[in-house]
Amino acid sequence: MEVIAGTIASPKGFYADGIHCGLKKTKVDLGWIVSEVPANAAAVFTTNQVQAAPIQVTKEKMASGQLQGVIVNAGNANACTGAQGYTDAQQMAIAAADHLGVAADQMAVASTGIIGRPLPMEKVTAGIAQLQKTGDPQAFQKAILTTDLTEKQIVIQTQIGGKTVTMAGCAKGSGMIHPNMATMLAFVTTDAAIATDLLQQLLRELTEVTFNQITVDGDTSTNDMVLVLANGLAGQPEIQKDTADYHAFKEMFQAVLTALAKEIAQDGEGATKLIEAKTTGAVSDEAARMISKTIVGSPLVKTALFGKDPNWGRILCAVGYSGQPIDPNALSISLAGILVFEAGKPVFFDEECMQEKLEGSAIEILVAMAQGTGQGMAWGCDLTYDYVKINALYHT
Amino acid sequence: MEVIAGTIASPKGFYADGIHCGLKKTKVDLGWIVSEVPANAAAVFTTNQVQAAPIQVTKEKMASGQLQGVIVNAGNANACTGAQGYTDAQQMAIAAADHLGVAADQMAVASTGIIGRPLPMEKVTAGIAQLQKTGDPQAFQKAILTTDLTEKQIVIQTQIGGKTVTMAGCAKGSGMIHPNMATMLAFVTTDAAIATDLLQQLLRELTEVTFNQITVDGDTSTNDMVLVLANGLAGQPEIQKDTADYHAFKEMFQAVLTALAKEIAQDGEGATKLIEAKTTGAVSDEAARMISKTIVGSPLVKTALFGKDPNWGRILCAVGYSGQPIDPNALSISLAGILVFEAGKPVFFDEECMQEKLEGSAIEILVAMAQGTGQGMAWGCDLTYDYVKINALYHT
Numbered sequence: 001m002e003v004i005a006g007t008i009a010s011p012k013g014f015y016a017d018g019i020h021c022g023l024k025k026t027k028v029d030l031g032w033i034v035s036e037v038p039a040n041a042a043a044v045f046t047t048n049q050v051q052a053a054p055i056q057v058t059k060e061k062m063a064s065g066q067l068q069g070v071i072v073n074a075g076n077a078n079a080c081t082g083a084q085g086y087t088d089a090q091q092m093a094i095a096a097a098d099h100l101g102v103a104a105d106q107m108a109v110a111s112t113g114i115i116g117r118p119l120p121m122e123k124v125t126a127g128i129a130q131l132q133k134t135g136d137p138q139a140f141q142k143a144i145l146t147t148d149l150t151e152k153q154i155v156i157q158t159q160i161g162g163k164t165v166t167m168a169g170c171a172k173g174s175g176m177i178h179p180n181m182a183t184m185l186a187f188v189t190t191d192a193a194i195a196t197d198l199l200q201q202l203l204r205e206l207t208e209v210t211f212n213q214i215t216v217d218g219d220t221s222t223n224d225m226v227l228v229l230a231n232g233l234a235g236q237p238e239i240q241k242d243t244a245d246y247h248a249f250k251e252m253f254q255a256v257l258t259a260l261a262k263e264i265a266q267d268g269e270g271a272t273k274l275i276e277a278k279t280t281g282a283v284s285d286e287a288a289r290m291i292s293k294t295i296v297g298s299p300l301v302k303t304a305l306f307g308k309d310p311n312w313g314r315i316l317c318a319v320g321y322s323g324q325p326i327d328p329n330a331l332s333i334s335l336a337g338i339l340v341f342e343a344g345k346p347v348f349f350d351e352e353c354m355q356e357k358l359e360g361s362a363i364e365i366l367v368a369m370a371q372g373t374g375q376g377m378a379w380g381c382d383l384t385y386d387y388v389k390i391n392a393l394y395h396t
Numbered sequence: 397m398e399v400i401a402g403t404i405a406s407p408k409g410f411y412a413d414g415i416h417c418g419l420k421k422t423k424v425d426l427g428w429i430v431s432e433v434p435a436n437a438a439a440v441f442t443t444n445q446v447q448a449a450p451i452q453v454t455k456e457k458m459a460s461g462q463l464q465g466v467i468v469n470a471g472n473a474n475a476c477t478g479a480q481g482y483t484d485a486q487q488m489a490i491a492a493a494d495h496l497g498v499a500a501d502q503m504a505v506a507s508t509g510i511i512g513r514p515l516p517m518e519k520v521t522a523g524i525a526q527l528q529k530t531g532d533p534q535a536f537q538k539a540i541l542t543t544d545l546t547e548k549q550i551v552i553q554t555q556i557g558g559k560t561v562t563m564a565g566c567a568k569g570s571g572m573i574h575p576n577m578a579t580m581l582a583f584v585t586t587d588a589a590i591a592t593d594l595l596q597q598l599l600r601e602l603t604e605v606t607f608n609q610i611t612v613d614g615d616t617s618t619n620d621m622v623l624v625l626a627n628g629l630a631g632q633p634e635i636q637k638d639t640a641d642y643h644a645f646k647e648m649f650q651a652v653l654t655a656l657a658k659e660i661a662q663d664g665e666g667a668t669k670l671i672e673a674k675t676t677g678a679v680s681d682e683a684a685r686m687i688s689k690t691i692v693g694s695p696l697v698k699t700a701l702f703g704k705d706p707n708w709g710r711i712l713c714a715v716g717y718s719g720q721p722i723d724p725n726a727l728s729i730s731l732a733g734i735l736v737f738e739a740g741k742p743v744f745f746d747e748e749c750m751q752e753k754l755e756g757s758a759i760e761i762l763v764a765m766a767q768g769t770g771q772g773m774a775w776g777c778d779l780t781y782d783y784v785k786i787n788a789l790y791h792t
Contacts, residue, residue: 050716050724080712080724082741115709116742222713299695300787307788313511316476317618320446328446328476345478346512385781391696392703 001252006155007137008033011166011191012233017135018143021127023075030127031143033187034069034100039231041067042200044207046224052079053089058108065196068106070227071096072144075113079222088119095128110185110225112146144172144185147390152263158252160245161236165192169256173264186226186260192249193232194239202253203228210257213289213378214265215297265379270386273305274362282374287324289376294322295365296380306382308358312340315365330370336363397648402551403533404429407562408587408629413531414539417523419471426523427539429583430465430496435627437463438596440603442620448475449485454504461592464502466623467492468540471509475618484515491524506581506621508542540568540581543786548659554648556641557632561588565652569660582622582656588645589628590635598649599624606653609685609774610661611693661775666782669701670758678770683720685772690718691761692776702778704754708736711761726766732759
């Protein structure tokens, strides 16, 4: 398995493009991914009960288990826009499908941006007409961003069934991100041959330990979606469950989703640091994941790390309100590689050495529960002045 | 029922004092409340599984159902301090009880401040020796504060059973405050005659709709405690359940707890605004309370209101992830008294008028669910640069 340079269009038979249609002032804001042939498709969606129109429309498109593309805009979420929003999302898919020359049920749709404003459809449809099948894949990755500061992408290649199989992913964050949700927008393409059911099953399983384990601010968007397209053009025999091929594919899939999840956390709104929490020795993997997630979600832990402050009491406090069984007298905590709390007692540590470690742009928190074998990770970011600035000024 | 000027020592037979013992640099940091006679006592405590030593010690003191006082320090939480911390909390109660001349099991103990540092007991015991029984009640209210900017107190008088009954409350916030917890430190004194069981039952019931409905940052302290002392010196016949006296007492009790809860939310770390959310027409009161709490807990709602931004989409989004049954097409939202979303659709509103309303220091959000008769309120505050500043710099 190897990380290679490339784009969302690197797997065989995939193309992508992005253009500016006027939803943002000057930046690229509309794009698509298309597959040469119908691809087996899997997706997970936000669990927010208020679901944006494109989420509703794309759920319907998943019925056949195949898609030939997805049309995406940034700058307007088409959420809380009533019946008109639903019609607009459908129309967006129809216009894109017509322009590509495929059936309308082959085109998914995703939107991100401000909630509650009608989508200016004349701009969107004019923009769709400009999209090229063999366009600029880098422009697609720009077209899905809102307050993101970085493009988030990864391409991995591996050998499966005697063939080179490629998988690419790209995503956008970076606010309204929280556990228990299908999360933000992420798109994954692969030329692997794999049945829709197995692809969907793997996506659900891996989302639990990747996208559902990141949090930026505890808010859950109305528009979150992870969409995976597998077009089979690598030409290897179709992947069967629990075979060596399956494990090779799963490893690649998990690596792509983990990389995107971490990139989203690291580029959380206003963030200066990635925070990675790993819990071991918990009563179960679920408990360990929840403890890790509670730590990276704590505003007090997040502000402390922004302040480069080794205030481990806040970590212990977060473990205590995680809702999971804990034994405060047995657990140990390491911060940035330095043991600070052991078997229920504070540990003397070198403050100067700690200060140096806390200057880093990625901070690791390890919690050893001493209760069992459960383990789990979560990723978040620090809470900074800029988070407040970005979100106080986003709309007006 | 009447709000009067006064202090925590206003009810008959109560006294309070506060002094500086050296836990904070220069500010008052140690105080006590004492009752002339043993008072019936009720309390609720943090649900964090990591519980500070004073919480453990005070829980033990509640066994007899009576207390004659509470000793409180700020500047050091005596939390995550192991067996030594437990011994220190016990010793603090013993020293205060000795100094007052009562049995050690009559003295509760509470602490607030930084986690994980041993309590400097020589300073604490020297300080206790300086406390006066008939001291300065205003100094007590200062002695319990940490990052609070305001003192939080209220005194109410009412007639019960032919006698004037007084109840006073004071509290400290203002970070690590979140629903589902017994909340921060709050002390309530009253000269009403009421049995311990009934007092405890009322405290639990009213905590649900007051302290458990406020949130500042979603973090839950290891040290939260609400303690109520009722010494019976008003001389009215003991309050019996479901009588007119009971309802008069309950009304006064709820008014005291609500006032303190709102003051804590308003003085949330870095806050510029109180946010009050009221949900009506929900499937149950519990659902309404949870929806209201989710709204005031949303970082995106909190930053929007700091930015005076009528971004109601974030309110609707929070309703959607509240975990409660909702019908997005039936619900309506008013922000600062202006209808912005009605029966599932955005409503045109006067932006200028809205801007003027959002300048206010208290912002009301109303959500009408159109599903039933459940209603509930919650209180929070905006999320500001100063919240980040306070919490990034608190420790170092």
